[in-house]
Amino acid sequence: MSALLATPAFAASLAVNIEIPRLNASEYHRPYVATWIERADNTVAGTLAVWYDVRTKTNNPEGEGTKWLKDMRQWWRRGGRELAVPVDGVTGATKPAGKHQLSFNEGTAPMPKLVPGAYKLVVEAAREVGGREVVSIPFQWPPTAATQPTATGKEELGEIKLDLKP
Template identity: 55%
Template sequence: MKYLCLFFLSSVCVLAVTASEPDSTKLEVSVEIPQLNVSEYHRPYVAVWVQDTNRKVVANLAVWYQLTGKTEGEGTKWLPDLRQWWRRSGRSLELPVDGVCGATRPAGKHTLQFASNDKRLASLKPGDYVLVIEAAREVGGRELLQIPFTWPTKSSIEEEVAGETELGKVSLSITP
């Protein structure tokens, strides 16, 4: 219950209770990093963000890169290899970004979950957007996948795309 109000009207007590349901829209992103059979394997750097129809970044959801090294910030040296993310958002950020940046992930399926009141999504205005996932690997390749969606949604959305080299299946699920 968000509000509890008592009103007294000519010797009659009226109890008014107003309950406000929190916005319960959930956005879930699943990113698969494939196991590659190569002689020199390095975990990929991955950026996940939401952009508007003008290709402007409106929310950085995750950036996975090498956080530890021999010298401070050593892992950031390779972030420009995430070319699209770097040009649109990365170079203007002070890294690491709290709650966004994390260590590179091993091969496997990784899930990100966000509620609509998460600070990364709270400023999304109703409209059309694109979820973008970019991966780049040292001594490897680059890959960029996109999933368009509308925010907010009145019914559940399930979309999936598949990468060819650096990314496996990537899915977006939005439930109102």
């Protein structure tokens, strides 16, 4: 009797490399950062990550961490205000200056199920006593070949690299 061997189904993947530059500022604060995918009509397909001040209520009795999420204005207006934070696997603490990588597989939360078509990866950063910046990278889904499109911010964000694999 022969056994049927299940072949693993490989889904497309998407990795995002986000560089947060160290700024020369007398009062440096880590930026809040939101990363999401937009459809061609600029609606949000899904939020991948939100980094903000997640201190507990004992450390932060006023709940100021979530109060400043609206400073990431584009993300906030396009869908952030509808997100009930914290969200497991999406929200997390702010990150220090440096390079940070996020990886997602199709069909695994928080990666949304994307129909074939044109999309944009959008990364927005806002910093207390600092500025605000939005960087976007257009891409096609599903990827037909491994590609690594990049974009670079001017102040609040450094290089943003999207790593797409079929």
